[in-house]
Amino acid sequence: MELLKGLDIKLISDERLKGSKYQILISPEILRKVVSKFREEGYFLEDVMAMEFKECLHLLYRFNHFENPGTATVRVSIDKEPAEIETISDIYSGALWHEREVFEFFGITFKNHPDLKPLLLPAEDFEGHPLRKTEKDMKSIKDVFPMFFDETDQEEEQS
Amino acid sequence: MSGVEWTFIKIVIGMLLILGFIAFNAILLGYGERKISGFIQGRLGPYAVGPHGSLQMMVDMVKLMTKQIITPKKADGFLFWTAPILSFMSVPVLFMVIPFSPSFTVINSGLGIVIILAFSGLNVLALCIGGLGSNNKWSLLGAARAVSQFIAFEVPILLVVLSITLMTGTLSLSEIISKQGGFPWQWNIVLQPIAFVIMFVASLAEMNRVPFDLPEGESELTAGYSTEYGGMGFGLFVLAEYTHIVVASSVITTLFLGGWKGPVFSGIWWFLLKMYILCFIILWIRWAFPRVRFDQLLNLSWKYLIPAGIFNLLATALLVKLF
């Protein structure tokens, strides 16, 4: 990904991750820089989604380009307690709805999002976040996406 | 019995006949509208009640009458219920003046056109009151549209009527007809084609018929001013609308198509024939065109119909002066 040269990103290519041209794993701090780079390049925002694992909440931002098509997936992991991340709705105003949806399904608050209120679920008489996993079928990110952690980290865990 | 009682009895009989005529016409046009819309859209239209659905309108009338009378909450009861009555009240008076045939005119007054123009304005007052009184934002919008649409299209009708009276020199309808001959080329439509087009378009707009049915534009204002009406309130509005179609087409036939005069033996059947052909065309138009946007509607009147009306008026004045 030539346009993200300056930033410390981790390009992953693994045959188990099918369907998108680029898989980019980044840390939450540089999210806004990466997204505004995509914006200058003319990428359009396809959708924003989240997944829950034992250790972290995993966010996916998917971009695509009208002229040279191919999905670029930006993946961010944030920890669960202060589940919050900066909003990108001022760069991509399409993210307004996507972020509201992730907020009500997962409880991730998006910092300085203009009006963070439930989008699809009833606003007053509904508590809880439906897409959070119960203890029983919560998986660790290591067995679903082992390829994110190259071999060095795995030795540290085992030892 | 001196003349006065006789005219009084004539008026009462005339009024009863007219009410019967209005009721018959409302049923005929209601049934005709559904049948025409069915045939245009490749389906049969009402089929179940009576032979080929002919008694459908009777059943509808009974249904409308038996509906519960509901007044919306916080709506102005008096205004809400005077609107339908008012909209239907102005119509029988118009029929009194129209010369169906030499023997069938109730009042042969010298100011026929002026009466027609005066009373046809009452309907809009009713729409406005109905819209305001029913405490519903949609009907408020519908009422506002109805008022400005009526003002915009009253002026062209005045201009057309002025040019006709200028040409024929009288204000009474029966003389206008007598001035026109029996054969089509002797009618006023040949002498004033532009006036006929303006009159037709403007009266379409005044009846709130498609393509100008913005006050009750279903897909935008969810039935506009008649949103809150159910049962007989709505029934009266529909009745008034159908009778307005009949009134407008009969006015156009008297002014332009030579009223009861026909090529062979002229009589009331010629009048009815021309009128029902015009009603058929008006009903037909409803299923052929989309709806005009509101500012285009007003532009149509102020920018196109009124200048054309003025030009037509000047042209007739010039021609009258020359001949």
Add this chain to the structure above:
Amino acid sequence: MEFWKEDFYSLKFAEKKRDDTIIINIGPQHPATHGVLRVLAELYGEYIVRSECVLGYLHRMQEKMGEIKTYPQFYPNTGRLDYGHALAWNWAYVGAIEKLVGIEVPEKAEYIRVITTELNRIASHLLWWGVYILDLGAFTPVMYAFEDREILLDILQRITGSRLTYAYFRFGGVFQDIDSKFIEDTKKFCKRMHSRLNLYHEFVTENIIFKKRVEDVGIFTKDTITKYGATGPVARGSGIKYDVRKAEPYGVYDRFKFKIPVEDKCDCLARYMVRMKELEQSLSIVEQAIEGLPEGDFKNKKTPKMIKPPAGEVYFSVESARGKVGIYIVSDGGMNPYRVKLRSPTYSNLSLLDEVSKGMMLADYVATLGSLDLVIPEIDK
């Protein structure tokens, strides 16, 4: 007894209300919103000052159903997401699983999929065309459109078994083979449809009232499209040549010659013309597919009975009548998917309306809403 309670959204919307405007609910039950979309609009006379869409009236939590049910069990849900073009969603889900598990689809099944999906696209565009003109006030075109659409639905019903919410595809092929009567009926339909399209153009496209209602109304600039991620005819109406069938080809679409209609006037008329030209393109695709229909079995015999894909993820996207449909599945090796994400095109197409509708007239707002070709179950998911 105050049974009617001011609800959360209109209270928040009314905080910033100017004093000379009225707030109306182009409510969940309104003829112009096809389905249960509610729009809070602040009107100054006829002009909309600002508007906000309130969603969720048809929300069924499809994504949680995806996690509870096994892979084959979630499949009928995809037919209920966009009932206008259900086969596109079917293809997206089935394609995603085939890519994840690695099932091979025989030649004939791919052709059958192309034929039925393109026929379903024509039916969806016919539905849109009739109902769009109904929004603008004409009552007859919807009947003519449904006359053709009924013929098409009868053809599809013989093979797929249902008329609107299809469940015809299977992992590795289709449920049932097509026979000669289907092919003959489709040929007859395509021939008749060409002449019917001329009737549509004559009857509506040239009509001056329709033209005046639709020309330069609801302008979506290219920047708005990329900011909101709108795809499909809405994007192609603003000069963006992006169609998933050509951009990321799937199935056997690269064997057919068809053009992507693009207009660059960015208004409702441009989106209208894009869809009308797409009808012709779909007709030619169906005709080409029927000529080149190969022999072979309609379903891969060796599809595994139990779908238990290894840990991993897949993202598969398809071009539906409304835009780019994407299904993203993460599997953790179990019977049920770990996470299913449904990317629906009208969700993004509708999100740009809040910004674009400032200063619009109410009648233009209804025209723009119609030109977006919305299907609410796909938005509320």
Add this chain to the structure above:
Amino acid sequence: MATITKEIKEILKGIKSLFVGMKITGKYMIKPKVTVNYPWKTVGKEALEGFRMVIQLVPVPANGKSHKCIACGMCARSCPSNCIKLDVKQTVEEIELPDGKKKKKVNKNLEGFYVDFSLCSVCGLCVEVCPTKTLTFSNYPYIVGTTRNDFVYNILEDFNKRYGKE
């Protein structure tokens, strides 16, 4: 001057398009009607040929009287909206194997095959997953009921009624 002529030309073209609209609707008035008048005439058998309605049991072609359902419950498990309920009478009997070993043989026979059609999404998974291919779709669409469990069909009983098992 050019704009005025263009304006007038456009207006004339517009008016012509209005008359074209009237012509088309007028021609349609005379054309034969397209719709089927439902209560008096119905669509007919061949139009409903592939239509999917409640599932039904398929008679064994050999004797045309019995069906091949072995009450394994695969369809009930695979149904997304679990609207299939089987009640099965299990009888265990001792049978003597030729080499003298005792073996309990469990045979289940079907008492009732209930399908709640108000939940069914006609997806066809049960028809496909059935090992003995004994389920298929019926295509009679005019079903009507006043209560919810009017739509719970016992298709075993329909099968017996239709194919007259003793």
